[in-house]
Amino acid sequence: MKRFCELFRELDGTTKTSRRHSALQDYFREAPANDAAWATYILSGRRLKRLVKHGDLRAWGAELAELPDWLFEECYHMAGDLAETIALVIHEDRSRPVEGSLTHWMEEVVAPLGEKSPDEQRITLQHSWSQLDAWSRFVFNKLITGGLRIGVSQRSVVKALAATFDIEPNVIAHRLMGPWEPTAEFFEQLVSEDAGEADLSQPYPFCLAHPFDADPESLGSVEVWLADWKWDGIRAQAIRRGQAWFLWSRGEELLNERFPDFDDDLRSLPPGTVLDGELVGWKDGQVLPFGELQKRIARKRIGPKILRDVPVKFIAFDVLEHQRQDIRDTPMKQRRDILERLLVNREEDSRLMISPAIEAANWEEMASLREQSRELGVEGIMLKHTESAYQTGRVSGSWWKWKIAPYTIDAVLIYAQAGHGRRASLYTDYTFALWDGDTLVPFAKAYSGLTDAEIRQVDKFIRSNTQERFGPVRSVKAELVFELAFENIQESTRHKSGVAVRFPRIHRWRQDKPPEQANTLQELKAMMPVQRLPLLEETPSAGGSE
Amino acid sequence: MQPLLVPDDCGLYCAAGDFHIDPWRPVEKAVITHAHGDHARYGSQKYIASPDSLPIMKKRLGESTNIATLPYGETQRINGVTISLHPAGHVLGSAQIRVEHQGEVWVASGDYKLEPDRTCTPFEPIRCHTFITESTFGLPLYHWPDQQDVFRQINSWWSANADEGRPSIVFAYSFGKAQRVLSGLDASIGPIYCHGAVEALNQAYREQNVALPETEYAGRSDVNKNWGRAMILAPPSAQTTTWLKKFGNYASAFASGWMTVRGQRRRRNVEKGFILSDHADWPGLLEAIKATEADCILATHGYRRVLVRYLQEQGWEAGDLDTHYEGEQDDQPDLEPVTAGEADEA
Numbered sequence: 001m002k003r004f005c006e007l008f009r010e011l012d013g014t015t016k017t018s019r020r021h022s023a024l025q026d027y028f029r030e031a032p033a034n035d036a037a038w039a040t041y042i043l044s045g046r047r048l049k050r051l052v053k054h055g056d057l058r059a060w061g062a063e064l065a066e067l068p069d070w071l072f073e074e075c076y077h078m079a080g081d082l083a084e085t086i087a088l089v090i091h092e093d094r095s096r097p098v099e100g101s102l103t104h105w106m107e108e109v110v111a112p113l114g115e116k117s118p119d120e121q122r123i124t125l126q127h128s129w130s131q132l133d134a135w136s137r138f139v140f141n142k143l144i145t146g147g148l149r150i151g152v153s154q155r156s157v158v159k160a161l162a163a164t165f166d167i168e169p170n171v172i173a174h175r176l177m178g179p180w181e182p183t184a185e186f187f188e189q190l191v192s193e194d195a196g197e198a199d200l201s202q203p204y205p206f207c208l209a210h211p212f213d214a215d216p217e218s219l220g221s222v223e224v225w226l227a228d229w230k231w232d233g234i235r236a237q238a239i240r241r242g243q244a245w246f247l248w249s250r251g252e253e254l255l256n257e258r259f260p261d262f263d264d265d266l267r268s269l270p271p272g273t274v275l276d277g278e279l280v281g282w283k284d285g286q287v288l289p290f291g292e293l294q295k296r297i298a299r300k301r302i303g304p305k306i307l308r309d310v311p312v313k314f315i316a317f318d319v320l321e322h323q324r325q326d327i328r329d330t331p332m333k334q335r336r337d338i339l340e341r342l343l344v345n346r347e348e349d350s351r352l353m354i355s356p357a358i359e360a361a362n363w364e365e366m367a368s369l370r371e372q373s374r375e376l377g378v379e380g381i382m383l384k385h386t387e388s389a390y391q392t393g394r395v396s397g398s399w400w401k402w403k404i405a406p407y408t409i410d411a412v413l414i415y416a417q418a419g420h421g422r423r424a425s426l427y428t429d430y431t432f433a434l435w436d437g438d439t440l441v442p443f444a445k446a447y448s449g450l451t452d453a454e455i456r457q458v459d460k461f462i463r464s465n466t467q468e469r470f471g472p473v474r475s476v477k478a479e480l481v482f483e484l485a486f487e488n489i490q491e492s493t494r495h496k497s498g499v500a501v502r503f504p505r506i507h508r509w510r511q512d513k514p515p516e517q518a519n520t521l522q523e524l525k526a527m528m529p530v531q532r533l534p535l536l537e538e539t540p541s542a543g544g545s546e
Numbered sequence: 547m548q549p550l551l552v553p554d555d556c557g558l559y560c561a562a563g564d565f566h567i568d569p570w571r572p573v574e575k576a577v578i579t580h581a582h583g584d585h586a587r588y589g590s591q592k593y594i595a596s597p598d599s600l601p602i603m604k605k606r607l608g609e610s611t612n613i614a615t616l617p618y619g620e621t622q623r624i625n626g627v628t629i630s631l632h633p634a635g636h637v638l639g640s641a642q643i644r645v646e647h648q649g650e651v652w653v654a655s656g657d658y659k660l661e662p663d664r665t666c667t668p669f670e671p672i673r674c675h676t677f678i679t680e681s682t683f684g685l686p687l688y689h690w691p692d693q694q695d696v697f698r699q700i701n702s703w704w705s706a707n708a709d710e711g712r713p714s715i716v717f718a719y720s721f722g723k724a725q726r727v728l729s730g731l732d733a734s735i736g737p738i739y740c741h742g743a744v745e746a747l748n749q750a751y752r753e754q755n756v757a758l759p760e761t762e763y764a765g766r767s768d769v770n771k772n773w774g775r776a777m778i779l780a781p782p783s784a785q786t787t788t789w790l791k792k793f794g795n796y797a798s799a800f801a802s803g804w805m806t807v808r809g810q811r812r813r814r815n816v817e818k819g820f821i822l823s824d825h826a827d828w829p830g831l832l833e834a835i836k837a838t839e840a841d842c843i844l845a846t847h848g849y850r851r852v853l854v855r856y857l858q859e860q861g862w863e864a865g866d867l868d869t870h871y872e873g874e875q876d877d878q879p880d881l882e883p884v885t886a887g888e889a890d891e892a
């Protein structure tokens with residue numbers, strides 16, 4: 001654990017990727033396999049779930065530090081990180097650097113917390129806190145809360161492991177997907193040369209596209225590009241192996257239990273098949289707005305009503321494993337042919353469909369087809385080079401997402417809250433409102449899109465124009481106008497404004513506009529697409545097997 | 547009874563004696579706690595300050611400024627009010643101002659810290675009825691580590707960089723903090739260079755017989771110089787300037803109490819944060835307050851609302867004073883340096 005705390009300090013203490021990389025390598029080279037397994041687990045962003053309630057952590061931290069709750073909260077708002085706040089407010093003279101291995105701490109102290117009564121948890125935590133020095137206390141808290149924010153990700157861990165043990169990063173990434181237990185055996189397997197039998201359920205690392213916003217003519221001939229719609233759903237892999245099927249989200253969540261209705265269709269695929277695609281809500285020949293699908297994700301138990309209300313489809317656009325062979329290096333064009341053969345002759349009501357290819361004679365035609373995106377309920381067009389392999393991570397040059405321009409609207413800043421991590425103690429989380437008659441109705445929150453200099457300026461405005469405080473939130477004088485961009489809009493009963501917008505972010509600060517000139521709620525509602533075009537019948541040149 | 551000191555449009559005003567403490571607008575008579583820019587401002591007719599503040603104030607406010615000095619512990623009567631200055635331990639020449647009128651004693655702390663500092667006279671608690679305290683770091687998050695440990699960290703970081711042939715740059719406020727860092731450097735590791743703003747203050751410190759290791763002005767060009775083993779001290783405002791380019795592949799650090807919190811350090815965009823402050827930390831504020839045996843505590847700039855609420859809950863009579871020190875942030879000091887080279891520690 002001492003070594004792990006040092007690693008944590010090294011990672012946190014540099015802004016250079018190369019230094020983080022070598023610090024990780026040093027650690028993996030030296031650490032015993034069980035510690036290395038836990039380090040991989042923690043640093044790649046996994047955590048043991050539901051160990052201790054955050055409210056309890058706060059209360060017990062405040063209690064040990066002998067602080068009233070409000071004062072602990074003030075500290076939390078300044079530090080912007082619970083693990084760090086607890087580490088800093090406790091001052092113990094008898095504290096010292098940590099002893100025992102990382103495995104010991106994880107398996108004997110942290111993991112058992114989940115099984116303990118709140119009272120036992122309190123005793124364990126307060127005892128540990130008072131024994132550790134401030135830095136170890138911080139790292140210990142991070143083991144419980146997760147959310148490391150030290151500039152490492154699964155990707156950097158994969159890279160470091162690959163470099164340390166001289167294995168392909170793809171192999172490491174693949175072995176790290178899906179469920180695994182951080183044990184010495186697992187780690188030895190993870191870094192072993194021989195892959196052995198791949199776990200039946202394991203998905204492949206997803207290949208991601210870069211946004212494209214240049215002139216499409218710069219891509220060369222339209223014929224070397226495979227185009228299909230960019231669906232607005234959940235990116236997922238559908239796996240059919242052995243006797244089983246698995247549906248994995250890009251966030252590495254196993255979705256089987258939420259989507260039992262895929263059972264028949266996925267079982268109908270030949271064993272040894274992995275498809276990449278988008279999971280969408282689908283009704284009457286058209287894709288449902290994302291919010292509908294969200295209702296299904298939010299449910300813990302899937303009853304017959306929700307199955308009926310939000311039918312789903314898996315729209316496949318790639319095949320990664322075919323006849324038990326990894327075919328990710330096969331050119332896109334051939335993978336597409338295989339995909340078409342796999343999904344040919346499906347019934348209309350099948351839960352599996354192929355993403356129709358968009359055919360255009362030239363870029364001009366492609367661009368005009370893209371203009372229909374909004375009516376079709378899609379986000380734009382995906383372009384994949386016909387010769388491209390299925391790579392790991394975000395790739396440049398061979399996969400592009402060519403999205404339509406977002407919706408934009410001018411709104412007034414009315415509430416603000418301090419951010420977290422790097423933005424702690426700056427007001428960076430904003431709520432925006434639109435006019436409804438002469439009142440301002442909040443309709444969206446946005447966190448990103450301003451430069452650091454603008455953030456400081458807005459922060460200053462907020463501090464000197466605060467009207468009321470509600471805990472960490474301040475209401476501010478309605479004066480600043482921002483142009484917000486968002487991807488989609490739909491009716492919502494959960495929002496005061498009656499509409500929900502998707503991915504709102506700040507497009508620019510309209511310093512030229514007084515608040516009276518911001519847009520109205522009616523104008524926002526008027527942006528909702530009046531009618532969605534059914535996709536299958538009217539999509540021009542819908543290729544494939546339909 | 548009228549309070550002895552009240553903030554007016556210009557500063558902390560003593561009506562009985564007709565003078566101001568640390569006025570933010572020009573007044574007739576200004577008693578100055580210390581020479582940082584937000585406490586010693588330009589334009590008043592007469593100033594009273596400690597002898598150690600004199601050279602720095604003249605440098606900053608102009609040689610012709612009318613400044614009378616009052617050594618620590620000596621008294622002076624102004625219109626029937628007795629004032630005296632007492633060490634605040636903040637920077638060279640920093641003072642708390644004791645004001646006595648008809649048996650009533652107030653002390654205005656200015657900025658202070660309790661830890662020893664080789665570059666200035668240590669803080670002395672003064673008994674009083676009302677104590678006006680700063681609260682820059684008035685949150686229980688702030689608990690300074692032992693400064694010898696911090697100096698060891700700075701030296702071993704410098705030494706490791708030097709072994710890799712990378713120059714080390716520490717950003718520190720040019721007046722006070724930079725000299726304190728200097729006083730803890732191990733000059734056997736390599737040569738020490740300073741930005742012009744820092745070097746000017748070093749000279750003032752040396753003139754007051756404060757021992758500092760040898761330093762050299764880092765100059766304007768010298769691109770081809772070998773900076774490999776160098777330590778460079780620069781004000782935070784230099785961080786975004788092209789002046790840094792000549793040092794090549796340098797390692798950077800910031801020395802400040804704010805470095806306690808990781809998010810602040812990352813916002814500074816430096817690799818290292820050394821926790822070194824010239825202000826009192828949370829336990830320091832509470833200790834200083836207790837030591838005055840005051841009945842009433844008034845808090846100024848910083849986390850004054852937090853400190854006041856806490857003190858009230860602990861049974862003190864406490865209130866906050868609206869002053870212009872450290873800008874006008876209501877619950878938080880501005881983190882950005884104010885002006886080039888002259889930024890005072892926030």
